[in-house]
Amino acid sequence: MNQQALWYQSLDEDTVQCTLCPHLCNLKAGKTGICRVRTNIDGKLITEVNGFVSSIRFDPIEKKPLYHFYPGTSILSIGTYGCNLRCFFCQNCSISQTGVKAELPQTFYTPAQIVDMAVKKPANTGIAFTYNEPIVWFEYMYDIARLAKKAGLKTVMVTNGFINAEPLKALIEHIDAFSIDLKAFNEEFYSKVTSSKLEPVKEALKQISRAGKHLEIVNLVIPELNDDDSSFKDMVKWISSELGKETVFHISRYFPHYKLSTAETPISVMRHLKQIAERELTYVYSGNIYAESSETRCIMCHNVLITRSSYTISTPGIDDLGKCKVCGNDFLKKT
Ligand code: SF4
Ligand code: SF4
Incomplete structure (x- = not known):
């Protein structure tokens, strides 16, 4: 669904500049940016991918x-x-x-x-x-x-x-x-x-x-x-x-x-x-x-916190708060 975009400025009556990414595309009416989905329609920058x-x-x-x-x-x-x-x-x-x-x-x-x-x-x-x-x-x-x-x-x-x-x-x-x-x-x-x-x-x-x-x-x-x-x-x-x-x-x-x-x-x-x-x-x-596994150890006590084998993940060393079960180091950032 088309929707007016955020992050642009009008340069003249029919030209806009998109300021979302460092390409800073200058777009005349009817032109689409490098990303292929943000277009100047009648002097307004429109996102064509909304939703x-x-x-x-x-x-x-x-x-x-x-x-x-x-x-x-x-x-x-x-x-x-x-x-x-x-x-x-x-x-x-x-x-x-x-x-x-x-x-x-x-x-x-x-x-x-x-x-x-x-x-x-x-x-x-x-x-x-x-x-x-x-x-x-x-x-x-x-x-x-x-x-x-x-x-x-x-x-x-x-x-x-x-x-x-x-x-x-x-x-x-x-x-x-x-x-x-x-x-x-x-x-x-x-x-x-x-x-x-x-x-x-x-x-x-x-x-x-x-x-x-x-x-x-x-x-x-x-x-x-x-x-x-x-x-x-x-x-x-x-x-x-x-x-x-x-x-x-x-x-x-x-x-x-x-x-x-x-x-x-x-x-x-x-x-x-x-x-x-x-x-x-x-x-x-x-x-x-393929088939490579990995593990993460606690930086403080070297207890194994997480093991990964493909997308089979186990967290044997982490408690419910994201802390090491052995030393209590707050390892996982849970924002
Ligand atoms: S590439 Fe797309 S997002 Fe980046 S400045 Fe151009 S129109 Fe905007
Ligand atoms: S989606 Fe493809 S083209 Fe775009 S940044 Fe990622 S790798 Fe590059």
């Missing part, structure tokens, strides 16, 4: 991935169409690299219907905005997040982090946890492979961290494009110094998809980079590796 859901299901929260936020629970996960990036390797290109088209599946839900669904599901933690890039349906996400908080639900955003500071500030108030892709640590990669920029993503990460929100970072390792030791070391050192040594960091294995046919990341490279990351960060996990 149009392309994908909806209950997922394990570990699938976002979030490993230190309500482990072992499910979360209602929703997405629409569009994205402000153009990653060559996008795993969800069928929904991210298109706008709303009549031939594509789409179901309309009001924010209240989404919240109601999440509330009624037993053992459901909340609502995650995911699958495509949720920034592009900012207004809908914002409305749902506010309602969800009132209903006692947790809210999660799985995002590329390419958003301007003011809209992010408005969102942060109503989002409890962020899973953010840090796709590489050089501007050339961001420019050539994703059609965006690294610096605004770093700023968004710092803003979220300063706000004290739960934050986990994902780096998809792609052979020859972002797997060199030097830039990877710079990335993990930056995370440790700017965001904190205990920032949860996921290294994810790449498989060919969309425009990229490079062979999948060798397991040996994943293990090597994990060792480098572990020199700087306390919690490092590798993902997208």
Whole structure:
């Protein structure tokens, strides 16, 4: 459903500038932004995806991935169409690299219907905005997040982090946890492979961290494009110094998809980079590796808190308040 967008300014009678993300698209009447879903209609910026859901299901929260936020629970996960990036390797290109088209599946839900669904599901933690890039349906996400908080639900955003500071500030108030892709640590990669920029993503990460929100970072390792030791070391050192040594960091294995046919990341490279990351960060996990299991130990007494085998999650060492059962260390951030 079309709705007037937030975050834009009129430049002249028929031109608007969208100020939601750092692309800052200048749009003449009838033109649509890089994200394909925000259009200047008669001098007003309109979001075309308000309420149009392309994908909806209950997922394990570990699938976002979030490993230190309500482990072992499910979360209602929703997405629409569009994205402000153009990653060559996008795993969800069928929904991210298109706008709303009549031939594509789409179901309309009001924010209240989404919240109601999440509330009624037993053992459901909340609502995650995911699958495509949720920034592009900012207004809908914002409305749902506010309602969800009132209903006692947790809210999660799985995002590329390419958003301007003011809209992010408005969102942060109503989002409890962020899973953010840090796709590489050089501007050339961001420019050539994703059609965006690294610096605004770093700023968004710092803003979220300063706000004290739960934050986990994902780096998809792609052979020859972002797997060199030097830039990877710079990335993990930056995370440790700017965001904190205990920032949860996921290294994810790449498989060919969309425009990229490079062979999948060798397991040996994943293990090597994990060792480098572990020199700087306390919690490092590798993902997208078949049959690999992982565990999380208490940083104080080394008691096993969480075990994971695929999406079978067990929390033998955590009490109901999220504390270590042995030493009482308050490990899980339950916002
Ligand atoms: S959200 Fe879309 S329209 Fe707005 S600046 Fe970003 S890409 Fe352009
Ligand atoms: S930011 Fe995510 S959804 Fe958008 S193109 Fe890149 S990988 Fe796909």
